[in-house]
Amino acid sequence: MEKSARPRTALNECVKVVVRCRPLSSREKNEGFDEGKKREKSRPEQKWYERLSAKSSDSKSGDAPLQVVKVWAERGAVQVHNPKGQDKLFTYDAAYDCTADTQTIYDEMVRPLVASVLDGFNGCVFAYGQTGTGKTHTMQGTPEHEGVVPRAFRHIWAHIENTASPDVTHLVSCSYVELYLEEVRDLLSKDSKKLTIRGQELNGFYIPEMTSVVCKSAAEMVRAMRAGNRNRAAGRTDMNEHSSRSHAVFLVTVETAHRDTNRIRVGKLNLVDLAGSERQRKTGAGGERLREAARINQALSSLGNVISALAENSPHVPYRDSKLTRILQDSLGGNSKTIMIANIGPACYNYDETITTLRYAHRAKAIKNKPVRNEDPKDAKLREYQAEIERLRTLIEARRAHERRKRAPRARPQPHEPEEETESLESEHILAESTIEQEKTKTEVLEHQIKSLEERLVQGGGGKDLINDLNESQIILEQRNMEIAERKKREVEMQQKIDLEEETTTIVTNTFATLQQEVDHKTARLKKCLSKYACLREEAVEQREAHDAERREHEALQAALIGELRRRLLLADSFVPEAGRATVLRLRYNDDCDAWELPEHAAEPLRARPLAHPAARRPAAACALPAAAAPRRRAHALLDLRPLPLPPTARRHVPPAPPPPARAKAVEPAPVAVKKELPAERRVSARPRAPSAHHRLGTAGVR
Ligand SMILES: Nc1ncnc2c1ncn2[C@@H]1O[C@H](COP(=O)(O)OP(=O)(O)OP(=O)(O)O)[C@@H](O)[C@H]1O
DSSP states (O other): OOOOOOOSSOOOEEOEEEEEEOOOOHHHHHHHTOHHHHHHSOHHHHHHHHHHHHHHHHHTOSSGGGBOEEEETTTTEEEEOOSSSSOEEEEOSEEEOTTOOHHHHIIIIIHHHHHHHHTTOEEEEEEEEBTTSSHHHHHTBOSSSBOHHHHHHHHHHHHHHHTOBTTEEEEEEEEEEEEETTEEEETTSTTOOEEOOEEETTTEEEOTTOOOEEESSHHHHHHHHHHHHHHSOEEOOSSOTTEEOSEEEEEEEEEEEETTTTEEEEEEEEEEEOOOBOOHHHHOOOTHHHHHHHHHHHHHHHHHHHHHHHHTTOSOOOGGGOHHHHHTTTTTTSSSEEEEEEEEOOBGGGHHHHHHHHHHHHHHTTOEEOOOOOBSOTTOHHHHHHHHHHHHHHHHHHHHHHHHHHHSOOOOOOTTSOHHHHHHHHHHHHHHHHHHHHHHHHHHHHHHHHHHHHHHSEEOSSGGGGSOHHHHHHHHHHHHHHHHHHHHHHHHHHHHHHHHHHHHHHHHHOOOSSHHHHHHHHHHHHHHHHHHHHHHHHHHHHHHHHHHHHHHHHHHHHHHHHHHHHHHHHHHHHHSOHHHHHHHHHOEEETTTTEEEOOTTOOOOOSSOOOBOTTOSSOOBGGGSTTSOSOOOGGGGSOOOSOOOOOOSSOOOOOOOOOOOTTGGGTSOTHHHHHHHHHHHHHHHHSOOOOOHHHHHHHTTOO
């Protein structure tokens, strides 16, 4: 992710939100009727199951009651059965049920976005949702069902082939990174090296050192994606056989140069497959999986906070809270056109998670981005390559001219000329020949360099003639699909408008014959309003409960992390030598460099408290007196206000003395050994010690 220039003027464009509901998995179908599993569920879930089972016997349909989600594709709405009250209804830009395939989602929603990227805009598609709801299935797909990412590759290359002409040059490059345990890793480098996010909140963040692979076809990009996927962290949980344990970002950069206008457009497409939120109770995660889950949930919670802050137009957006939100800064509230695909599962077992996902997705609809076309940005590689090719060409020209001058016919030695002169002319000739040879080799090297640079660029020679019939008909078909998708989108929007206006117009258009009619009508409206009010109150209670649950989870996580921190600090106290501990405590973490640093001008902490000199009239630090030991430092004149370590409150455990043999008992009484041990212990605690890491944690107010 290269740093790009900030846009000057931009039109606001809302984040588009799409919901996709996957089919019930075979496991969910079986689990619904498994009495053993039902008993394991928490009480509210069990009640829900019981209610549904009752309904199921009424409806006589096997698995229908297990599903709580109903998708109204033509309205872009999702309805969720509420076990405690009224059903919930959310509307989005589009909604797809389990029968919809990725092709439809791509044609209707993603295709226009990729077209904008080819026109020089930034674009982002990210899949969000609970674990096992089909984010990877949507983004990457399977060999049988191609996902959004490979479809975008094919779309990009179909466009490049279609617009091939000698006046248009393209450069396509891709990068692939993952965020695993809050570390950014390069998936396209052999050793998956760790990367650093640089930049400031105001100017946007970027990753300067990530590998960028120049590609010449869609197949090459798919190969790069697969190579990256092999390096990506994945693992098994109770909810997903192949669960992604990291957030992955595939970045495609398309640069297009038009010779006639001499302008370069750079479009960047971020394709993000997030790891899913998960509850330890359901995934059965432990050990390393639990650590991963904690980090995944933490990053997703930061993402949720960013979405909420942007939706509420809050003056502060906490992008800095996690690396994920830093990476996605431009996509959320910045210079980008963005699509959020919210993946949900239909099972009642996941009711809470589905509602949470739908709420965040609904909030994301209010986020306004400011996309602008990126024209002639400073970091365009195409311009760099073109300049380099131009420079090499001039160099070759200069060399050739030099060569020609050297080859110019020289005066032949005349018979009457002296022999020495003839010899010198001949040696000069040989020297010139060898220089020409050397120059020739250098020119060849330069020509080779030009060729390799030109190979990276895609430049069409024959325009439309190059495209075979199949490709052309495919493009026509895609255009038709896009038109159909556009019409469908308009239909959904109109349907949503009609639904909204239907309610308001009924009041206006209604004319009442009698007063009683008006009273009845108004009573009905009042009842409707009251039920809406009850619904909202219920939602507020639910949100508070969800918030409380989330807080409890965070508290448990925090307690676990503090426990871990204490253990590590204890280890540091026990094993880091006292001499080096003061230095260790001064280390500060630098977010930008992703490393621990020793601040340059930080005062060195005092190893011991300064004592008043016994000979001085006024109290003064012993080290401040001239007699004090040299060398003196400025830091020595500072007063150390940190509390001294408290003496230990527990006595050191003294192993009980082995029962003495009957005869020795009278000679060596046991209590003496305990008495001897105590003063020695006190002496240790009274000695001025370097501040311990553990002690610092205590004074920092961490409970
Ligand atoms: N629309 C769908 N149609 C059919 N099967 C699906 C669909 N969506 C998901 N699945 C199946 O559900 C399972 C889980 O999907 P996937 O791995 O994509 O979930 P995920 O959201 O990426 O999970 P995680 O966050 O744990 O990585 C897979 O076996 C996948 O094939």
